[in-house]
Amino acid sequence: MGRVSTPHVLLGLLAGGSRHGYELKRAHDQRLPRARPLAFGQVYATLGRLERDGLVATAGQDRASGPDRTTYALTGDGRATLDQWLSTVEPPMPYVASTLFAKVVVALLVADVERARSYLVAQRAAHTARLRELTAVKADPAATLSDVVAADFAIAHLDADLRWLHTTLGRVADWHREVHP
Amino acid sequence: MTQLQARGVVRAYGPTPALRGVTLDVAEGEIVAVTGPSGCGKSTLLHCLAGILRPDAGEVTWRGHRIDTWSEAARSRLRRTEFGVLFQFGQLVAELTAAENVALPLLLAGTGRREARTAALTWLERFGVADLADLRPGEMSGGQQQRCATARALVTEPWVLFADEPTGALDTLTGEQVLTQLVRLAREQRTAVVLVTHEPRIAAYADREIVLRDGLVDHTGLGLDVPLAGGSR
């Protein structure tokens, strides 16, 4: 499975309504370009696992016509899992990047306003708190050069995360203004 | 113990509203960062808190005194003796040497020249720029100028230091050094600091962050409305 948390992304894509398997793949690549594009096999393997775990259910065409044409829909469990994933703050360690990316995208494009807002607020607060911790580490007179260098590294990445977050919020807001004047 | 308070501060520049009702507290010795996107009123808030500007409405209280009702002369004295102010650039007098610049607030308070010079040299020493004492700002680098400016802001051992993007014109490493020294000396003296910045890294030096958006305090900290969900399929 790719680094991007594929099962959750698929759950997210289904949150707006049921889709065909083929549509899911296309939507995934569209929403998360540059992530490694899913091979067909991977989508269906993931969908299979999700169905086995009771998080999605097939509807519409029967399975016999192939996963392409099959319609998938979120179950109640699936929705709960998605909610829980969206409510969890990513611990701000240096390499949050990809998961943060997926979560923000899904939150902005799929979830409702309140959910998205509370997630984003909490995530930003976690990032900022960690930044503060690391800055204090650097200012500590007992800090060694390695401590400072490592702290700098983490700070740089967290700073990048935060900037990207703010910029994305701005872009989406602009886009929304255009589409929903 | 709260030292500085703003209650519903409103301030406009002509027809443009800059602050639309800001409320905040700063405790003694606390370092507070004021952040937000450009144009959100951060600098205006700083000017109102420091007594440089009078708010159009609302209150600014310092140690129990309503400083927004004071005369210009009284507020000027306040800025001279109890507050310190630091800008991004352009605050050193170009024709005076570093030592004379740092000594200026003391001279204004009536200290003799010799004493003032001694104090100035001590403070320049604390910032590691004592060897620049007899140079003029035009002969120093940006980082050195900001160190001298910070020394000047702290020389009267103020209760509150107001810093408006002090590292804005400096590169990362120099800015970090200046800010580290500023924070260390402020903590030593238990001087509160109100730090305006738009950079998360700089805000991280503070104990607490206040985010402004469109002239109001944004408690979410996002600085923006979260747009409606449900992108197109």
Added chain:
Amino acid sequence: MRPATLVRLALAGNRTDTARVVLTALSALLASLAGMAALTVLAIQTPAGEAWAESEQYRNELLREPGLRGGTAFALLMLAVPVLALAGQCARLGAPARDRRLAALRLAGATPGQVTRLAVLETGLASLLGTLAGLGVYLVGRQLLHRPDERGRLALPTDVLPSTGALVAVVLGLPVLAAAATALMLRTVTTSPLGVSRRTVRERGPRPWAGLLIGLGLASFVAVRPVAYRFDGNDAVLGWLVPLLFLAGGLAAMIGVVIGTGWISHTCGRLLHRHARGASALLAAGRLLADPWAGSRTFAALLAAVIFGAGAAVQRAYFATQDQVEREQSRLAGVAADINPFYLSTMDLVDAAVAVAMLIAAGGLIVALVEGIVARRRAYAALVATGVPRATLSGSVAWQALTPAVPAILLALTVGTMLGRGLFPSVSTGGSSTVVCDATAALCDDPATRDQYTRIVQIAEAERAIPVPLEQLAWLGAGALAAVLVTVGVGLLFLRVSTAADELRTA
């Protein structure tokens, strides 16, 4: 660079630049008019015959008597000097912005020569326009003012034309002078494309060229009389030599005083720095030390007017003493004095001219000081924000203007007085003898009886030094100081406006 590009770049500029060009042209016009008027007066021919014969065609004694004409020409020429000083000052209007523009051109690849050519073109063209307009005004004025009265006498020398060479010299010489001055002032910009961003302070201060120039000026003026005597009768040489001595001497003395003021500003800065107690004095000291030339440029026109006025005061004293001597001599000899009160009344005209010159100078002072304050308003606003009271800033502006003003005015008074005394060292009347008739008119008229009653009275030669006209000089100095005070007042008004917190906004 193609000429079209050159002109286009030279014309680029904002409102301040336009103001500068217009003022330069105006000053050139006025200066050329003064020069041409002086030349005209000098061009009046002495009629053939005695060396000191009067030119009868003029009403005004100033123009009739050869002895007085020199003085008149001198006065007219000296009137040009404050105008020239004002021109030099206006040339600095908006100069920092222009220098930055030129430095930017240098960074973009222009050579120092090209950049100099640009600025010189602007000044030179503006001055040329001014002098050509001046020539036009002069020629037209000659026709219009040519009004002989019932006796065929003229009020102004509108029947004489200076030699073409002299006119061309004025019309072309002034622009050339202006261009040379601009080229000199641009030295710092053209040598470094970075302009004046970082500059090590010249702790040395201005050097003593001032004394040299003042000495030259004095020597020039002292030489006028001996030269006039030596070439007496040789009008061709006198026609250009005497004006040259006047012009060169006057300019040298004035430039010397201006440079001397730079030295004075620097020294005042140093003294103030050492003994300053308060913050305003310290700020003023810093400013004076950092830029002493700003001080001298500001005062240039005023000091020129003061020099001129001091010289005129000496001239007035000369006439007064001469008057006095003649009265005394006549009284000693028992003869009714044949006094002409005319000299003293014309001095009133001269004093009026001095007052006008000082007004022009005060205008220039205000322009320079206000420009300085407005240009530094960001720095002032930041100071006010950090808690420096406006009163301290006002005080520093006042210190900075007044401290060098007092010694500079004293210097100008001294130099002007010495110039005057160089020209008029002492009053000397030659001996003369008159025939006096002691009886009634009837007996005197009758040739038969006249000889009994007539006697010849010898009036001895007399030589007397001219006293220094201290009272007049004091009034002059007070007037100049008042002009400086008024300027400081206006400057402080602008300071109040310029230090509003709005200036702090970087957006």
